[in-house]
Amino acid sequence: MNFKTVINIIGIILVILSIFMTIPILVSIINHSQDTLALALSCFITFFCGTVMITLTKQYRHEELMYREAFMTVTLTWITVAFFGCLPYIFTGSVNSFTDAFFESMSGFTTTGSSIFVDVESLPAGLLFWRSMTQWIGGMGIIVFVLAVLPIMGIGGMQLFKAEVPEISVDKLRPRIIDTAKALWIIYIGITGIIIFLYYIAGMDLYDAFCHAFTTISTGGFSTKNASIAHFKNPALEYISCFGMFLGGINFALYFYLLKGNYKRLLKNAEFKFYFSVILVTICLLTIDLIPYYPSLSESFRYSIFQVISIMTTTGYATADYLKWSSFSQLTLLIIMFFGGMIGSTAGGLKQVRVYLMIKQISREFYQLVHPKAVLSLKLDDKFLNKELLGSIWGFVFLAIFVCALASIAMTATGLDLITSFSTVISSMNNVGPALGEAGPASNYSSIPAPGKWILIFCMLAGRLEYYTVLIVLTPAFWKR
Amino acid sequence: MNFKTVINIIGIILVILSIFMTIPILVSIINHSQDTLALALSCFITFFCGTVMITLTKQYRHEELMYREAFMTVTLTWITVAFFGCLPYIFTGSVNSFTDAFFESMSGFTTTGSSIFVDVESLPAGLLFWRSMTQWIGGMGIIVFVLAVLPIMGIGGMQLFKAEVPEISVDKLRPRIIDTAKALWIIYIGITGIIIFLYYIAGMDLYDAFCHAFTTISTGGFSTKNASIAHFKNPALEYISCFGMFLGGINFALYFYLLKGNYKRLLKNAEFKFYFSVILVTICLLTIDLIPYYPSLSESFRYSIFQVISIMTTTGYATADYLKWSSFSQLTLLIIMFFGGMIGSTAGGLKQVRVYLMIKQISREFYQLVHPKAVLSLKLDDKFLNKELLGSIWGFVFLAIFVCALASIAMTATGLDLITSFSTVISSMNNVGPALGEAGPASNYSSIPAPGKWILIFCMLAGRLEYYTVLIVLTPAFWKR
Numbered sequence: 038m039n040f041k042t043v044i045n046i047i048g049i050i051l052v053i054l055s056i057f058m059t060i061p062i063l064v065s066i067i068n069h070s071q072d073t074l075a076l077a078l079s080c081f082i083t084f085f086c087g088t089v090m091i092t093l094t095k096q097y098r099h100e101e102l103m104y105r106e107a108f109m110t111v112t113l114t115w116i117t118v119a120f121f122g123c124l125p126y127i128f129t130g131s132v133n134s135f136t137d138a139f140f141e142s143m144s145g146f147t148t149t150g151s152s153i154f155v156d157v158e159s160l161p162a163g164l165l166f167w168r169s170m171t172q173w174i175g176g177m178g179i180i181v182f183v184l185a186v187l188p189i190m191g192i193g194g195m196q197l198f199k200a201e202v203p204e205i206s207v208d209k210l211r212p213r214i215i216d217t218a219k220a221l222w223i224i225y226i227g228i229t230g231i232i233i234f235l236y237y238i239a240g241m242d243l244y245d246a247f248c249h250a251f252t253t254i255s256t257g258g259f260s261t262k263n264a265s266i267a268h269f270k271n272p273a274l275e276y277i278s279c280f281g282m283f284l285g286g287i288n289f290a291l292y293f294y295l296l297k298g299n300y301k302r303l304l305k306n307a308e309f310k311f312y313f314s315v316i317l318v319t320i321c322l323l324t325i326d327l328i329p330y331y332p333s334l335s336e337s338f339r340y341s342i343f344q345v346i347s348i349m350t351t352t353g354y355a356t357a358d359y360l361k362w363s364s365f366s367q368l369t370l371l372i373i374m375f376f377g378g379m380i381g382s383t384a385g386g387l388k389q390v391r392v393y394l395m396i397k398q399i400s401r402e403f404y405q406l407v408h409p410k411a412v413l414s415l416k417l418d419d420k421f422l423n424k425e426l427l428g429s430i431w432g433f434v435f436l437a438i439f440v441c442a443l444a445s446i447a448m449t450a451t452g453l454d455l456i457t458s459f460s461t462v463i464s465s466m467n468n469v470g471p472a473l474g475e476a477g478p479a480s481n482y483s484s485i486p487a488p489g490k491w492i493l494i495f496c497m498l499a500g501r502l503e504y505y506t507v508l509i510v511l512t513p514a515f516w517k518r
Numbered sequence: 519m520n521f522k523t524v525i526n527i528i529g530i531i532l533v534i535l536s537i538f539m540t541i542p543i544l545v546s547i548i549n550h551s552q553d554t555l556a557l558a559l560s561c562f563i564t565f566f567c568g569t570v571m572i573t574l575t576k577q578y579r580h581e582e583l584m585y586r587e588a589f590m591t592v593t594l595t596w597i598t599v600a601f602f603g604c605l606p607y608i609f610t611g612s613v614n615s616f617t618d619a620f621f622e623s624m625s626g627f628t629t630t631g632s633s634i635f636v637d638v639e640s641l642p643a644g645l646l647f648w649r650s651m652t653q654w655i656g657g658m659g660i661i662v663f664v665l666a667v668l669p670i671m672g673i674g675g676m677q678l679f680k681a682e683v684p685e686i687s688v689d690k691l692r693p694r695i696i697d698t699a700k701a702l703w704i705i706y707i708g709i710t711g712i713i714i715f716l717y718y719i720a721g722m723d724l725y726d727a728f729c730h731a732f733t734t735i736s737t738g739g740f741s742t743k744n745a746s747i748a749h750f751k752n753p754a755l756e757y758i759s760c761f762g763m764f765l766g767g768i769n770f771a772l773y774f775y776l777l778k779g780n781y782k783r784l785l786k787n788a789e790f791k792f793y794f795s796v797i798l799v800t801i802c803l804l805t806i807d808l809i810p811y812y813p814s815l816s817e818s819f820r821y822s823i824f825q826v827i828s829i830m831t832t833t834g835y836a837t838a839d840y841l842k843w844s845s846f847s848q849l850t851l852l853i854i855m856f857f858g859g860m861i862g863s864t865a866g867g868l869k870q871v872r873v874y875l876m877i878k879q880i881s882r883e884f885y886q887l888v889h890p891k892a893v894l895s896l897k898l899d900d901k902f903l904n905k906e907l908l909g910s911i912w913g914f915v916f917l918a919i920f921v922c923a924l925a926s927i928a929m930t931a932t933g934l935d936l937i938t939s940f941s942t943v944i945s946s947m948n949n950v951g952p953a954l955g956e957a958g959p960a961s962n963y964s965s966i967p968a969p970g971k972w973i974l975i976f977c978m979l980a981g982r983l984e985y986y987t988v989l990i991v992l993t994p995a996f997w998k999r
């Protein structure tokens with residue numbers, strides 16, 4: 038393991054992080070809030086540490102970054118960024134413990150959106166802006182990780198991006214990580230800008246428009262209001278939010294084709310069609326089921342579409358207390374949490390394409406049973422998927438199931454009840470935010486005991502980095518020469 | 519579809535069923551209970567219908583039984599047997615509706631053990647004996663189905679039994695279905711006899727010993743007492759029960775080798791080792807976790823071992839109200855429900871070998887990530903498993919997940935709460951019996967609304983017949999020439 042190369046890269050990322058940190062300082066100054074010094078101190082420490090790390094390891098070149106180092110770098114990057122990103126919470130004195138600060142920061146950078154704050158409106162303006170920004174940075178990070186780094190590592194069927202499926206081939210996204218990252222960055226900033234504009238003209242002030250656009254496109258779900266989007270009581274804002282979350286759940290590689298005017302590529306993409314269909318069907322089901330709960334069909338539609346898109350894209354904004362809904366609606370929401378967004382989006386979950394392929398595998402088996410001599414392969418977008426690739430995808434699904442089971446058991450061991458344990462783990466693994474039980478739609482995790490918070494921090498990180506990236510570091514084979 | 523051949527076979531099975539029905543008639547006469555006529559009438563109707571079916575279709579030879587007919591026959595057999603097996607409940611007037619009678623009967627023949635009776639002790643002796651016998655017959659049925667019929671059809675990785683793994687090869691169990699069935703039948707009766715003997719010398723009367731031995735070896739879980747095994751307050755009986763359930767969870771093909779004195783075959787069998795290890799680990803965990811709930815460590819062990827074996831072998835007997843246990847213990851029990859017994863046992867669940875292979879697939883992926891150029895295959899008992907076989911196994915697991923999700927949603931649509939919906943579906947699919955919520959350790963399902971009972975009947979049947987057998991009949995491809 039070439040740790041010095043790893044440290045060098047993380048150093049560079051910390052310097053970039055410190056540059057981002059200057060933005061909330063400006064916001065703090067403009068708003069005359071009390072957190073300017075705390076933010077400046079965090080920014081300075083981050084910059085200083087990053088610079089030291091680069092300086093100490095500058096003789097190491099990135100060409101030495103090998104396969105194993107890549108895993109290590111990604112996992113350590115998220116942990117380190119979450120660590121330095123939590124400094125503003127500590128220096129402003131807004132949290133009671135390091136655990137809480139780290140939980141909030143990790144929840145931000147993994148775009149999960151679980152919060153330990155009971156009253157976010159009491160937080161100073163600069164800090165609150167930074168809180169939203171962590172999700173925006175995390176969302177960008179995950180797109181670059183999935184579309185530019187993962188295909189090289191081959192996790193959980195991510196080889197899909199390598200060559201098999203030309204539509205989402207990395208080659209066409211330009212081969213090198215940095216170039217790909219730059220291109221994605223521009224698209225990401227562009228869409229964020231559009232959402233800020235829409236929020237602003239629909240009635241948010243500029244501050245809220247920025248903060249919510251950050252957490253919409255990143256499907257993060259942090260809000261500047263205790264009541265989340267429900268605070269604004271503005272249907273136009275809610276529909277804009279739905280549109281933004283829907284965009285966040287789309288594979289960002291597809292935006293390249295859209296920019297070139299190639300709309301067919303998007304409409305012929307099997308994963309996109311599946312994603313869109315699942316959303317449509319679920320909205321219809323819930324709209325009907327919610328009729329008894331709301332005065333009109335349009336109200337029922339309004340709350341159904343928002344909650345469905347928010348939960349399925351794993352954003353976690355809320356405009357309704359779904360714990361009061363029927364068990365049918367609750368269970369449906371719980372199940373679509375697992376579907377998540379498309380691969381290459383900012384959303385969490387198993388990802389639509391994996392669920393789609395699982396269903397295809399089931400129907401393939403049915404066909405095989407009726408036609409025992411037929412030799413069948415699974416296809417995606419008219420391309421055959423090889424058995425190794427499928428094995429990776431299935432292994433990924435099983436690993437998610439096992440992490441879910443073990444983490445839930447660990448949560449119950451901290452004394453939490455069954456529903457809270459199980460639902461917070463699912464919510465964290467899938468980077469959703471809100472759960473059931475003690476951590477309902479308000480996504481408030483303050484009552485979870487500290488060991489439970491650390492389990493959930495692990496779940497958020499593992500889920501965000503597609504499990505294998507994080508867990509492989511724990512296997513003996515990884516450390517053998 | 520050659521329906522006449524299917525009807526002919528079912529006719530034969532009904533005649534056999536009517537012969538079994540003479541036993542509770544004798545029991546009823548000996549005990550001077552009031553149900554003799556009702557049982558005799560059921561027996562006569564079953565015999566008559568069976569004979570008519572055979573007579574009307576006698577020109578059709580079983581050689582005409584093709585691949586598709588096999589699926590149809592198995593599914594229709596279970597449904598028809600459950601239908602005729604429910605006549606005694608109706609004729610004795612013990613139930614309020616046909617739904618309840620069919621539910622109880624299907625719960626019996628699928629060895630699930632969910633019951634609509636609040637007070638089983640008030641049932642007449644003959645009927646209660648028949649209720650236990652339905653599980654015993656169902657247990658035998660499933661062994662013959664899995665070890666003699668399924669390998670030919672190739673469902674969910676059952677090809678394992680065909681030739682790949684010599685240990686459990688059908689060839690060595692004699693190739694033809696009827697011969698295999700006979701040999702398995704003798705082993706099954708032998709083990710049942712041993713359990714009857716042990717129960718009897720440990721203190722049960724002969725009637726209870728028979729009834730409980732029937733439902734122990736079949737991992738069915740019906741009891742003649744409202745309080746299940748807890749009624750007897752006899753640790754010796756509980757440990758005998760544990761031993762019996764453990765035997766029921768073992769692949770019956772392995773008993774052939776044991777009879778030949780080949781103990782090594784058993785001890786080298788990967789699935790058996792996994793099954794045994796999971797039981798041991800879970801018992802240890804729960805024994806420790808339950809220390810605060812019981813006066814001594816031995817008490818904690820006594821209740822832990824019984825509940826763990828009862829739930830994991832999907833029997834569903836209870837000696838403790840585990841709803842009062844910690845959420846850690848409850849969740850652990852809920853998770854091992856999915857593990858079930860070995861393939862070729864009377865137990866339900868996903869089956870140990872599938873869980874074992876899922877874990878192997880996960881670790882294979884980890885190894886592959888560290889060694890990208892290695893070409894790895896999964897092994898079971900030193901034999902490589904081919905990709906098609908693994909695809910079948912994974913398809914099976916995904917189908918179970920989807921049936922679970924859809925059936926749970928359907929249950930919530932009947933107005934049940936989340937926990938009851940989800941846990942009754944899991945319990946029924948895995949053929950366990952008791953669930954959480956409204957259907958706790960007493961396995962009482964009387965409060966479930968009728969549509970919910972029919973959903974659970976479907977789950978029991980689908981789970982028992984390895985999903986594909988039942989669901990394939992619903993696919994268009996099945997009906998195409």
Ligand SMILES: [K+]
Binds near residue numbers: 149258352470
């Ligand atoms: K989220």
Ligand SMILES: [K+]
Binds near residue numbers: 630737951
């Ligand atoms: K059972």
